Amino acid sequence: MKLIRIFFRNVANAFKSIVRNFSLSSASLICTTITLLVVAIAIIVAGNINNFTRNLSNSLTMIVFVDSGATAEEIAQVKQGIESIKDVKADEIIYKDKKTLKEETLENAEKGSTIYTIVSTWDDNDNPLEPEFIVSVKTANKMEKTADTITSLNKVKSVKYSEKVLEKMIPLVEIVEKVSICIIVGLIIVIVFLIGNTIKLTIYSRSEEIEIMRLVGTSNNVIRLPFVIEGTILGILGSLVPIAMTIWGYTICYDKLGGIFFAPAIKMVEPMPFTIYASLILVAIGAIVGMLGSYTAVRRYLKV
Amino acid sequence: MKFIEIKHCYKLYRDGVAAISDLSLFIDKGEFVFITGETACGKSTLVKMLYREEKPTKGTVIVGGINVAKVPNSKVYKLRRKLGIVFQDFKLLPKLTVYENVAFGLSNAGVANSIIRQKVRLALERVGLKGKEKSFPKNLSGGEQQRVCIARAIVNEPKLLICDEPTGNLDPKTSKEIVKVINKINKEMKTTVVMVTHDKEIVNSMRKRVVTLSNGVIVDDTQKGSYVADEID
Structure with a gap:
């Protein structure tokens, strides 16, 4: 009962804190949104390259x-x-x-x-x-x-x-596919640092709050909880614009290009369910990075 | 057995500076003790060891039967829930109301709202801040802010109240009022009070036990004492 009470109190406090620390929350939010937009583009490009390779392989x-x-x-x-x-x-x-x-x-x-x-x-x-x-x-x-x-x-x-030509072309496409995956992974690492550092900055400005929490007898886990929840919320909120851009933007591109990218052989992935999967990846990245970023940032201020 | 037992304590910092040297101090339950001394004589280090913000390099610090130095970092919060701490700089959260500041520790400990309401009301009454629940710290005077800090410290009815220069940022009149509040808590709640101060006037007016430190050692310990730090080289 106590733990449930602590959890729900901290969820409420996390929302309050986002509003109370509006400028810092906005900084985290903007940073997350911009970086996730880049990831969204990378996911769409990689998805289409993967689709192209798969189509070639299947034929x-x-x-x-x-x-x-x-x-x-x-x-x-x-x-x-x-x-x-x-x-x-x-x-x-x-x-x-x-x-x-x-x-x-x-x-x-x-x-x-x-x-x-x-x-x-x-x-x-x-x-x-x-x-x-x-x-x-x-x-x-x-x-x-x-x-x-x-x-x-x-x-x-x-x-x-x-398919002699394809035979030579496919390894090339496979390389492009691998490179695009590497770019996504690289981007995620950059995002972890970017978002993580923004969160660190936010938490640094609230180090006194953490100190007071420690002094009034709050356990380390409970100290982390509101920050971790807040980081997760900010991560999820930060993924909303990239998600909207992914679904809306990609569908428009697909319709305008008629599902074909430059050459008839390069067919684009159909927007549904592709954009939904991409959105789920974006929200997961936002939430996980937000959560882990906060967790590690708070750790610095705890004597553990 | 005494409520606080500090035996042959040493505290050496990394730069080799000894803040405390072979210090032994025993305090009874319900006692009111002033810790005085010149700047950087080890007063704050001594009280920090009581709430385990600092660990002694050598020796034992026992508070209410608990060997504080042996409490692992992950369990320090349990010790602190049994203590109340008042600081010179108040350490209030500016974006929380008076009520939220006082309730902060209880709320984080998962105490039920009905109990929190009851305890916060009582604590605010004790420090004379009834009716200020919805105010924010920035709208309060220094003395009122310190009362909020005291209310937060006593809300859980601790056995020990540690006050680290609680009047350092206040004018003489307000300082007297704050000490009066602390004295009232000591008498009514039977809370042991350890108060660090270099406010001569307050120490002399209270006629309580006065422990004087110099260079990390106790140089004077007098029941119903007075401020003697000035007289010690």
Whole structure:
């Protein structure tokens, strides 16, 4: 009961204190808001780079042509062989037999065209099309190795994939992705220092209050509590403007650009739920940094 | 057993300066003791050791049966809840009202509001500040601010009231009033009072026990004494 009373009293006191120390609270708030705005931009950029890389990776496929004379048993063995390769998405392997390929060709060809006329004359025995597997792979830089492994399988005639350019591009994008994550982490560290120092300044100006608390018999944990709550509140309040800018600003950008960034291949992440996740990250950073900043700043004035 | 037992105490600061040297002092429960002496003779260090703001380098300091020096930092707050401390510079929170200042310690200790109201009312009555609950320190005179500080110190009905130069910032008339309030608390609440002062007039008018320090040692300890610090080299 006592602890609950202390907690709620301190929550109330934290709000009162924010109002009473308005100028210092405003300084912390502005500092948090500005730094979190930078983080918001970094999160949006990183999210989109990540999305771009993921889209590229997901579209990595290769076609495995099987010898047209292969029996059903041999085709099953080829499939097993492909499935056993680590870098292959085993549950996404698509098999197309001669008949399916013929139907697809007819569907895609214009009626009355030469191709249509020729293909339509083929029956099951003289269909020259080779059965094929469409195989999705997990990582771009291992495509060549995977293709070689598949080629070595019995009854596999050839393997084709056209993502040679992507194969070279993806590692580059991955580097950009890693760099953007490093930038975010770096920014968070800078923010911890910036917000932490602003809070330290606030607490320094209230060191007498801490001294009085100690002298009237307040435990160290209870001394910390109002400052920690206040830091958390300021952190959360400081994240509100960046959150609003993230949701509102990004949605507008997305609509104006039509969801495409410069080139059709670079699709932007849809605003929902992306901006919600980004907002949650922002509020969490604000709250945690505010809380830890206050905790460590108060510690300096406690004889612990 | 005495209420306060200071035995062979030393306090050496990092720069090698000895603030207290082999000091022993015993104070009974309910006693009123003046600690006097010239500037930097160790008076404040002595009382700081009572509320564990300073730890003795050597020796023991026992207050109400508790060996103060052995209280770990994390438990010092428990000791301080049993004491009342009054300072020369009042140490009031300017943004809190009189009521909030007096209730500050109790509120942080999680005491119920109904009990806080009762105790604060009583403490303010004792120091003669009834009706000033909603005032802010800046709207009070020096004497009134010191009364608020005393009210905050006695609100928890401590067994020991430590006053570190409580009249240092006050004019002679107000100083007398403050000492009267402290004396009343000593008599009515049976609170032990240890008061550091170099106010000759006050010491001489009270006729209480006077302990005189010089260079960190007790040079005079007289019941119903007078201010002798001036006469000591």
